[in-house]
Amino acid sequence: xxxxxxxxxxxxxxxxxxxxxxxxxxxxxxxxxxxxxxxxxxxxxxxxxxxxxxxxxxxxxxxxxxxxxxxxxxxxxxxxxxxxxxxxxxxxxxxxxxxxxxxxxxxxxxxxxxxxxxxxxxxxxxxxxxxxxxxxxxxxxxxxxxxxxxxxxxxxxxxxxxxxxxxxxxxxxxxxxxxxxxxxxxxxxxxxxxxxxxxxxxxxxxxxxxxxxxxxxxxxxxxxxxxxx
Amino acid sequence: xxxxxxxxxxxxxxxxxxxxxxxxxxxxxxxxxxxxxxxxxxxxxxxxxxxxxxxxxxxxxxxxxxxxxxxxxxxxxxxxxxxxxxxxxxxxxxxxxxxxxxxxxxxxxxxxxxxxxxxxxxxxxxxxxxxxxxxxxxxxxxxxxxxxxxxxxxxxxxxxxxxxxxxxxxxxxxxxxxxxxxxxxxxxxxxxxxxxxxxxxxxxxxxxxxxxxxxxxxxxxxxxxxxxxxxxxxxxxxxxxxxxxxxxxxxxxxxxxxxxxxxxxxxxxxxx
Numbered sequence: 241x242x243x244x245x246x247x248x249x250x251x252x253x254x255x256x257x258x259x260x261x262x263x264x265x266x267x268x269x270x271x272x273x274x275x276x277x278x279x280x281x282x283x284x285x286x287x288x289x290x291x292x293x294x295x296x297x298x299x300x301x302x303x304x305x306x307x308x309x310x311x312x313x314x315x316x317x318x319x320x321x322x323x324x325x326x327x328x329x330x331x332x333x334x335x336x337x338x339x340x341x342x343x344x345x346x347x348x349x350x351x352x353x354x355x356x357x358x359x360x361x362x363x364x365x366x367x368x369x370x371x372x373x374x375x376x377x378x379x380x381x382x383x384x385x386x387x388x389x390x391x392x393x394x395x396x397x398x399x400x401x402x403x404x405x406x407x408x409x410x411x412x413x414x415x416x417x418x419x420x421x422x423x424x425x426x427x428x429x430x431x432x433x434x435x436x437x438x439x440x441x442x443x444x445x446x447x448x449x450x451x452x453x454x455x456x457x458x459x460x461x462x463x464x465x466x467x468x469x
Numbered sequence: 470x471x472x473x474x475x476x477x478x479x480x481x482x483x484x485x486x487x488x489x490x491x492x493x494x495x496x497x498x499x500x501x502x503x504x505x506x507x508x509x510x511x512x513x514x515x516x517x518x519x520x521x522x523x524x525x526x527x528x529x530x531x532x533x534x535x536x537x538x539x540x541x542x543x544x545x546x547x548x549x550x551x552x553x554x555x556x557x558x559x560x561x562x563x564x565x566x567x568x569x570x571x572x573x574x575x576x577x578x579x580x581x582x583x584x585x586x587x588x589x590x591x592x593x594x595x596x597x598x599x600x601x602x603x604x605x606x607x608x609x610x611x612x613x614x615x616x617x618x619x620x621x622x623x624x625x626x627x628x629x630x631x632x633x634x635x636x637x638x639x640x641x642x643x644x645x646x647x648x649x650x651x652x653x654x655x656x657x658x659x660x661x662x663x664x665x666x667x668x669x670x671x672x673x674x675x676x677x678x679x680x681x682x683x684x685x686x687x688x689x690x691x692x693x694x695x696x697x698x699x700x701x702x703x704x705x706x707x708x709x710x711x712x713x714x715x716x717x718x719x720x721x722x723x724x725x726x727x728x729x730x731x732x733x734x735x736x737x738x739x740x741x
Binding site for chain 2: 298299300301302320321322324325328329330331333335337347348351352353354395398399402
């Protein structure tokens, strides 16, 4: 039997940060794997480097070293911008750009890295918004007039519509009410069920759907066992 | 009282009158002391510099206009460009180090093309390096594009920094450096060009532009002076546009790594 390679694997990730003139190893040889269908929950004390780890995985951390592979293909053979279209990071601070909800959802399809990709139609966008509990948000609504919870879901939907392989979420429900947080949980669970892998930094709420629990502290990652698998 | 006239008909300012002008500073200084502005020292130094620098300039230009050597003109243009670049780099403190080269390139390209386009095609000087035309025109071109470039670069990096969250999101969505920086580049170019556009719009209504003032005082016919001033204003706007666009397009990449990751202010300082 041929075992499929992990969707995302990291070996020996190291990240240094200069703090008060000293070099601090924020990530000190972090290794782990995510398989299709995984929802991994990353916890750890404040300042432990959880966000740093997500940035390194998205290849958005200057100076990080270590090996990354996507479905067995080494990151060294993949252009960074192309990598980021497949290993998609949603930063903690939701940054929708000015303009309408529709413009924001279509923004990724205007980027060179997605030349040739077919953008979703207006009907598909409408259906996608309805599915995540945003039926009352019109496509031509200006993003400045969205609530925090609505904006968070639009930002997550924008990433999901680009169909990445791996989703990196930095406290996606940090400032959300329970209903919005539940909607985010449903969206990520569906993404994993369809063959994606999710790594999410959690602070407040535990994700009931998570099947992998990771803990980052002192630059080292622990855990990684599949829960209930 | 004897009034001396230059051959052109302009009234000549004598040395005693020049010294008398210093009394303006005494008035300003006295006011500053009375209100407690604490700028007397700066005022005195600045005034002394005005006298020294401009008199030195007068003597140097008189000599340069007399000897009329092409390499002296080129040498002076080179020094002017370096000085202007230094000021530009100093005025954009948030910019990454190593900006000097690209700023110098932008200033030099702008200075050479616009200056010689004006002297050769519009003024049509008989000798290409005629210092009486080339040097003042290059001075206006460099001085104004310097202001535009400095404003544009300062705005470029401050706008990039204020958009760092948005840039991270865009980069994470797969944007390359240009796609992530585009919004800030646009803001920077607007910032660089708006003062020039404003001054073109206000010229003749709000103020008599500096060069025209000079020519009129020197005895020129106001209409002839106007023609020169129009050429100069259009030239300055072209210089500002070319200089700002070149420098911003060369500079924005420096705020990113080769992998397209945005470097914030702290990282830019430690990376170079």
